Amino acid sequence: MAYGEYVVLREVSFDVQRGQVFVIMGGSGCGKSTLLRNLLGLEEPVTGDILYSGRSFTRASAPERTAMLRQCGVLYQNGALWSSMTLLENVGLPLAQFTDLAPEEIDQVARLKLAMVGLKGFENAYPSEISGGMQKRAGVARAIALDPQVLFFDEPSAGLDPITSSLIDDLILELRANLGTTVVVVTHELASIFAIADDAIFLDGETRRLTAQGNPHELLAHCSDRRVRRFLTRGREDSAAAETR
Amino acid sequence: MRSTDSSTRQMAVVRGADGEMVIRLAGVWRLHHGFGAEVEDIRRALTGATAPSRVSFDASRIQSWDSSLLAFLDEIAELCRARSVAIDQAGLPQGARRLLELAAGAPVSAAQMPPQRVPSFLERVGLAVIGMGAALEAPLAFVGEVSAAFGRMLRARARFRGADFLEMIRACGIDALGIVALISFLSGTILAFMGAVQLQQFGAQIYVANLVAIAMVREMGPMMTAVIMAGRTGASFAAQLGTMKVRQEVEALETMGISPIEFLVLPRLIPLVLMMPLLALYADFIGVFGGAAIGVSMLHLSLTTYLITSAHSIWPMTFVGGMFKSFIYGILIGLAGCYQGIRCGNSAAAVGQATTAAVVNGIVLVVVACGIFAMVFNVLNI
Numbered sequence: 001m002a003y004g005e006y007v008v009l010r011e012v013s014f015d016v017q018r019g020q021v022f023v024i025m026g027g028s029g030c031g032k033s034t035l036l037r038n039l040l041g042l043e044e045p046v047t048g049d050i051l052y053s054g055r056s057f058t059r060a061s062a063p064e065r066t067a068m069l070r071q072c073g074v075l076y077q078n079g080a081l082w083s084s085m086t087l088l089e090n091v092g093l094p095l096a097q098f099t100d101l102a103p104e105e106i107d108q109v110a111r112l113k114l115a116m117v118g119l120k121g122f123e124n125a126y127p128s129e130i131s132g133g134m135q136k137r138a139g140v141a142r143a144i145a146l147d148p149q150v151l152f153f154d155e156p157s158a159g160l161d162p163i164t165s166s167l168i169d170d171l172i173l174e175l176r177a178n179l180g181t182t183v184v185v186v187t188h189e190l191a192s193i194f195a196i197a198d199d200a201i202f203l204d205g206e207t208r209r210l211t212a213q214g215n216p217h218e219l220l221a222h223c224s225d226r227r228v229r230r231f232l233t234r235g236r237e238d239s240a241a242a243e244t245r
Numbered sequence: 246m247r248s249t250d251s252s253t254r255q256m257a258v259v260r261g262a263d264g265e266m267v268i269r270l271a272g273v274w275r276l277h278h279g280f281g282a283e284v285e286d287i288r289r290a291l292t293g294a295t296a297p298s299r300v301s302f303d304a305s306r307i308q309s310w311d312s313s314l315l316a317f318l319d320e321i322a323e324l325c326r327a328r329s330v331a332i333d334q335a336g337l338p339q340g341a342r343r344l345l346e347l348a349a350g351a352p353v354s355a356a357q358m359p360p361q362r363v364p365s366f367l368e369r370v371g372l373a374v375i376g377m378g379a380a381l382e383a384p385l386a387f388v389g390e391v392s393a394a395f396g397r398m399l400r401a402r403a404r405f406r407g408a409d410f411l412e413m414i415r416a417c418g419i420d421a422l423g424i425v426a427l428i429s430f431l432s433g434t435i436l437a438f439m440g441a442v443q444l445q446q447f448g449a450q451i452y453v454a455n456l457v458a459i460a461m462v463r464e465m466g467p468m469m470t471a472v473i474m475a476g477r478t479g480a481s482f483a484a485q486l487g488t489m490k491v492r493q494e495v496e497a498l499e500t501m502g503i504s505p506i507e508f509l510v511l512p513r514l515i516p517l518v519l520m521m522p523l524l525a526l527y528a529d530f531i532g533v534f535g536g537a538a539i540g541v542s543m544l545h546l547s548l549t550t551y552l553i554t555s556a557h558s559i560w561p562m563t564f565v566g567g568m569f570k571s572f573i574y575g576i577l578i579g580l581a582g583c584y585q586g587i588r589c590g591n592s593a594a595a596v597g598q599a600t601t602a603a604v605v606n607g608i609v610l611v612v613v614a615c616g617i618f619a620m621v622f623n624v625l626n627i
Contacts, residue, residue, distance in 0.1 A: 083592030095276070105279045109316040115348035128592045147276055147311040174347055178340030179311065 001034050002046050008034045012210045013048075014201050018149075021176055021183045023193050023200035023216070027231065030205035032186045033077075036154055039184070040074060041065055052150075070098060073148035077155045079139035081127040087114055087138045088123040094145045113141040117171060133164040140171060150182045151175065157189040169195050190234065202228045254313075255306075256283045258290050266290060266297035267336075268321070271306035274314035284320050291328055300325055302336040315344055322349075387584045391514065394506040398515075403507040413516035417478050421524060424473055429528035432465050433457055433535025441544055450544045451554060457536030458555035462567045466529040468615060470521065471574035475607030479582035482513050483603035486586025487596035495587070505587065514579035521575030522568045529567065562627045570618055574611050581607040 001009045009031040016022040024032050037043040039050060041057065050057040052068050060068060081090050091110040095101055101109065114123055117137040127135050136156065143151055153172070157165040169192050175181045187193060193200060193216050200219070202212040204227055212219055212228045220232045255271040268287065274280075291297070300321070307314070318334075318341065325332045334342050364372065397403040440456040486509060489495050495505045533555050540546040582603040589599040 084594040099277050101276065101279050102281050105281050105316070108320055109276065109312055112312065112316045112319050112348055115319075115350070116344065118350055120348075120350075126592075128590060128595075144312075171347070174343060178344050 001031065001038055001043065003034075007046075007208060009203065009208050009210075012201075012203070014210060014213055016182060016184060017199070018182050019176060019180050020198045021172060021185065021196045023197040024184065024186045024203065025188055025193055025200055025216075025231070026203035027188065027205050030203040031208065032188070032203055033154060035203065036152060036184075036186045040072070040152065041069065070146070071149045073143035073146065073151045075136070075139045075143045075151070075153045075156055077158055078132070079127070079135035081135055081138055081142070083127050086124050086126055087119060087130075087141070090127070090138060091141045091145050094142065098146060110141075110145065113145055114138065116144070117141045118167060133160045136160060137164070137168065140168060144175060144181075147179060148181065150184065153183065153185040153187070155187055155189075156185060157187060157192050162191075165189070165192065166195075172196050188231075190232065202231065253278050254280070254283075256286070258286065260295070260297070264298035266300050268300065268302050269306070270302065270304045270314070271308075273308050274310040274317070276311050276313045278313070280313050280317040283317060284324075287321055288324055291324055291330060296328065297330060299331040299333065301333040304337050304341075307338065310338065310341065314341060315348070318345060319348060383588065384580075384584055387587070388580065390504075390506045391510055391580065391583075394504060394511055395515075397507065398511055403511060404503055405508045405512045409512040410516060413513050414520065416481070417474070417517045418520040418523065421474065421477060421520075422527065424477065425470055425524050425528050426531050428469050428473055429461070429466065429531040430535040430538075432469050432528075433461060433532035433537075434539050436460050436465065436532070437536035437539035438543070441539060445544070450540075451546065451550070453536065453540055453544060454546070454551045454554035455558035458533055458558045459563065461532035461536075462529045462559050463563050464567075464615070466532055467521075467525045467567050467571035467574060468611070470525045470528045470571060471578060471611040472608060474517065474521065474524070474575070475578045475581070475611060476604050478517055479578045479603045479607040480600045482517075482579065482582030483586040483589070483599045484596060485513075486510075486583060487589035487599040490587065490589045491591055491593070491596060510583045510587065513583055514576070517579040518572060518575040521571045521578075525567060525571035566618075566622055566627050570615070573614055573618075577610040577614060578607040581610055 001007070001012070012035065024035055026032050034043060038045050039057075045058065049059065052071070055064075055068070057065065057068055081087070082093070085093070088107065088110050091113050092106045095106045095109055096103075099106075111120075111123055114120060117140050119134060119137055119141065122130060122134065122138075127138070130138070136159075140153075140156075143153075151172075153168075156168050156172075160168070172183050172185065173196055176183055183196075185192070185196065197216050199214065200216050201210050202219070202225075203209075204211040206227070212223050212225050214223070216232065219228055223229060223232075253272055254274045255269075257269040259267045259269060261267060291300075302318075318337065322332055322334075322345070324330075334345070337345075394403055398405075436457045437453050440453045441450055444450050444452055444456075486495070489509070495509070498505050498508055533552070536555070537548055537551045540551045541548055585599040585603040585606065589595050
């Protein structure tokens, strides 16, 4: 994966199992969001392939890609709500576009989704009228509108208070448990990583490679890579080692 | 048992002897098919003569489900609540029960709710009148702030970056030369062509040069330049500042104690005001050459004769008047663009509205000013 001559990531290879909460972690600038953009087809990898249920996404035609992406929901970093629409309209739009539901049924489903993220009563509010945390929750409601098989979350906890952040973590776990949704989360928030991840990869900004994969608790217990340990312990292990010396 | 499509969902309502109503659900409940008919069936069952005292579910034959089942169940729960009918969800899939609990979750407090009240007619009239006052007050306050900032700049106490100022000189001046040249040349040719058709009838075709020169220098040069700059630069100012407002860059300046008017508005307004007379002068020349193209090709006048006649037809005060107009037009366009950008809302739609308003207001102000200039110049015999 590269921007022109600048290689962001090389030789990245991993599998995500159906129904997993999979976390892409790493420090700032390590290429987490670039990897996500590649997974969503917003950027093209220089070489290699991305497979969804065994089908090539990279080599798929535009209509095939659209069909594959329809099985995915995405929460963007700042919610990316359409500012000229109310929250109900934001959540209802994908339902109106891709289902045969009647308008009142669309409203009922959209209301339910907003209620699931704790935004009951805000159906007619515009994005500019609510807080950043609420915008992000509304973004989650829109992402789950069509009950996607795969959900991508780009920095879901960024800029949120711990309670809202924990609410989104709980929602991710509920969706996985009750709808069997596969969730791919890009984050560097350790609390979230340890709370939700079944499996995770660590992208190293220095080598620009994937340097570790596994459950974060197991990585913390067994991984010998210095940079992974430093990341998972907030740099405390380095400080402790320096003090010992 | 109702079955809209046997391969999808099925529902049956069974009445018990003790006033209980059991809703049996089966099949595949997916979002791509509606559930309105089933909701209507339940609504009728709940409002009929033998309304149940309790509703329960048997979902043991459901094959798969998604949010369509949840939305259906949520609606049933709402209907039961409204009719004080007890509801027992024990027979539902565990996942569905959990997600419905999540949706029922903590209610939002009244303080958090956005205002939903629709104001009365009188209230709306009152608000509109107050709004009109505010609509006048805000631009006047902005003009006042810009004037004060300009005063500070003259005393070398204003804070802005010289690089921004020079960049805007380029953007408002050099970058606009191409479009101004094209429009002015075409304006000159159109004026000359229209004049030639009429004046040829009287053998007075040489006066085409006078017509084009006076029209370009006095009105068309400044006016066409102003329209171009309102659409090009005024819109750009509004979009730039509006986007900065959305990204909280303006607030960041304010919290650092830097006046956005000094830092953002002056480096845009002043270059535009300085460049406008120069662009109008440039437009005048190009327009005269556009007229000359018609004079030489259609009326067979020599280029020298055409240009000398043009030069003799322009009085110094006509020229000064045109330059003064373009200077004022620059102030109006710059103020309209910057004002709309600075007062822009916090959304992408607001940036679009600000940009549109900047262009519309800029052109309206220029046309109004043009009318006022016409009357004043007539009184002053310029």
